[in-house]
Amino acid sequence: xxxxxxxxxxxxxxxNIVAVWAYFNYVKYGGxxxxxxxxxLTGTTTQAAPGVPYAEENxxxxxxxxxxEADSSRVVFLGASITQRWDxxxxxxxxxxxxxxxxxxxxxxxxxxYKRDVLDLKPKAVIIxxxxxxxxxxxxxxxxxxxxxxxxxxAEANGIIPIVSTIIPAGKPEARIGDYSVADSxxxxxxxxxQLAADHDYPLIDFAEAIGDxxxxxxxxxxxxxVHLNDKGYRIVSxxxxxxxxxxxxxx
Numbered sequence: 001x002x003x004x005x006x007x008x009x010x011x012x013x014x015x016n017i018v019a020v021w022a023y024f025n026y027v028k029y030g031g032x033x034x035x036x037x038x039x040x041l042t043g044t045t046t047q048a049a050p051g052v053p054y055a056e057e058n059x060x061x062x063x064x065x066x067x068x069e070a071d072s073s074r075v076v077f078l079g080a081s082i083t084q085r086w087d088x089x090x091x092x093x094x095x096x097x098x099x100x101x102x103x104x105x106x107x108x109x110x111x112x113x114y115k116r117d118v119l120d121l122k123p124k125a126v127i128i129x130x131x132x133x134x135x136x137x138x139x140x141x142x143x144x145x146x147x148x149x150x151x152x153x154x155a156e157a158n159g160i161i162p163i164v165s166t167i168i169p170a171g172k173p174e175a176r177i178g179d180y181s182v183a184d185s186x187x188x189x190x191x192x193x194x195q196l197a198a199d200h201d202y203p204l205i206d207f208a209e210a211i212g213d214x215x216x217x218x219x220x221x222x223x224x225x226x227v228h229l230n231d232k233g234y235r236i237v238s239x240x241x242x243x244x245x246x247x248x249x250x251x252x
Contacts, residue, residue: 053102054117061121071096073249076118079129080105082168082229091238095245098123106134107147114151125161125248127205128152132170132227137180144189152202161248164197166190166208168237171218171226187216203244210240
């Protein structure tokens with residue numbers, strides 16, 4: 001009987017050791033010990049690879065380019081959520097625009113997909129548009145400026161016309177984050193973009209000038225929230241795009 005209890009105690013200690021080991025090596029770090037055991041026994045995993053935005057569209061366009069069927073005046077519109085929601089067929093139907101907006105994406109994410117979403121597609125021009133979500137205390141202004149400079153230089157190196165743009169201002173509720181002034185940092189970046197365009201003779205779409213109110217904010221009647229546009233807002237910014245694309249594409 002004594003040996004029985006010794007075995008029970010020893011088994012209990014062993015189970016506790018395993019439980020502690022499992023906690024620190026799996027559960028604490030978001031893992032699943034049973035899943036890992038299954039993976040090792042079967043050699044399989046159910047972890048899905050992350051999706052790549054526009055992968056199918058890019059593959060189809062690359063086939064068209066290879067066959068010589070793609071519109072030679074195509075323009076890639078690169079941006080985040082405002083771009084993604086932009087109905088170019090409705091607001092700018094006269095231009096062959098390829099929408100490559102990804103909601104919530106910051107400048108580093110745009111840089112990471114620039115090859116597949118712009119360079120590989122060999123457009124005549126690319127419109128480079130950053131969103132106000134980049135203007136945050138943890139995002140130094142130099143990151144945005146270096147990002148814009150890199151994108152324009154890569155475009156030129158690949159025979160693509162870079163079209164730079166100012167950032168559409170945020171509404172007044174988004175003007176500050178604590179002591180940090182979103183409005184001031186956004187305005188400073190926009191001044192820098194205008195100077196970049198002047199220094200390098202880049203086409204410029206001045207969204208901030210087109211839609212900003214007298215105080216430099218996104219007007220409430222042009223938006224669905226402090227960041228995103230409604231149809232009126234999209235009409236205004238589309239009117240800012242139109243003359244620039246006409247000139248770049250020789251359709252004046």
